[in-house]
Amino acid sequence: NAGVTQTPKFQVLKTGQSMTLQCAQDMNHNSMYWYRQDPGMGLRLIYYSASEGTTDKGEVPNGYNVSRLNKREFSLRLESAAPSQTSVYFCASDHRVMNTEAFFGQGTRLTVV
Amino acid sequence: AQSVTQLDSQVPVFEEAPVELRCNYSSSVSVYLFWYVQYPNQGLQLLLKYLSGSTLVKGINGFEAEFNKSQTSFHLRKPSVHISDTAEYFCAVSELTGGGNKLTFGTGTQLKVEL
Numbered sequence: 178n179a180g181v182t183q184t185p186k187f188q189v190l191k192t193g194q195s196m197t198l199q200c201a202q203d204m205n206h207n208s209m210y211w212y213r214q215d216p217g218m219g220l221r222l223i224y225y226s227a228s229e230g231t232t233d234k235g236e237v238p239n240g241y242n243v244s245r246l247n248k249r250e251f252s253l254r255l256e257s258a259a260p261s262q263t264s265v266y267f268c269a270s271d272h273r274v275m276n277t278e279a280f281f282g283q284g285t286r287l288t289v290v
Numbered sequence: 291a292q293s294v295t296q297l298d299s300q301v302p303v304f305e306e307a308p309v310e311l312r313c314n315y316s317s318s319v320s321v322y323l324f325w326y327v328q329y330p331n332q333g334l335q336l337l338l339k340y341l342s343g344s345t346l347v348k349g350i351n352g353f354e355a356e357f358n359k360s361q362t363s364f365h366l367r368k369p370s371v372h373i374s375d376t377a378e379y380f381c382a383v384s385e386l387t388g389g390g391n392k393l394t395f396g397t398g399t400q401l402k403v404e405l
Binding site (some may be wrong): 181208210212217218219220221222225235238267269271273278279281282283284 | 294299
């Protein structure tokens with residue numbers, strides 16, 4: 178089982194460039210999430226999608242947009258990257274009701290210069 | 291709003307010694323509690339979780355945690371650590387709502403096991 182797959186694994190952007198982080202899960206989960214991890218701050222929720230067709234803001238949504246393309250895929254877009262968005266991004270998914278364990282991808286390490 | 295506090299940012303310990311990683315939380319409603327482990331350059335892996343029932347929860351790799359509602363704590367313990375336990379450990383809480391299972395994480399505790 179692949180679980181949660183994130184692409185790319187590494188990316189360097191220049192300030193002002195845009196990019197989309199991709200996430201796909203093959204566990205038939207209803208809910209998907211995007212977190213960012215910064216040193217000394219743990220993981221913070223950016224956006225989430227409780228079910229296909231819905232998205233909501235998390236704790237730190239500014240500068241990001243998301244798309245729940247279908248049940249499997251949940252993308253995170255940076256329209257105009259800033260150095261403050263340098264971070265490691267994790268996608269996660271869970272069944273929301275039947276199993277409250279969240280499964281995480283391997284992360285995308287993004288550097289904005 | 292919920293929050294999680296992990297007071298110890300780093301915990302050094304010798305191999306085969308016991309260890310306790312502390313976690314306290316605050317929430318106005320009932321919560322689910324989790325411990326995740328992150329090895330270098332990897333994603334997070336669930337160690338154990340408390341949803342309901344027995345307050346002593348056993349997880350993978352010999353770890354266990356005890357839920358204490360009166361002290362709002364969920365400390366992680368292992369009686370004898372191994373060098374391979376060196377990793378970062380995150381405590382997390384969630385309020386299961388119609389809006390999904392959003393996790394709030396602590397800032398993490400780096401466990402360093404030394405020979």
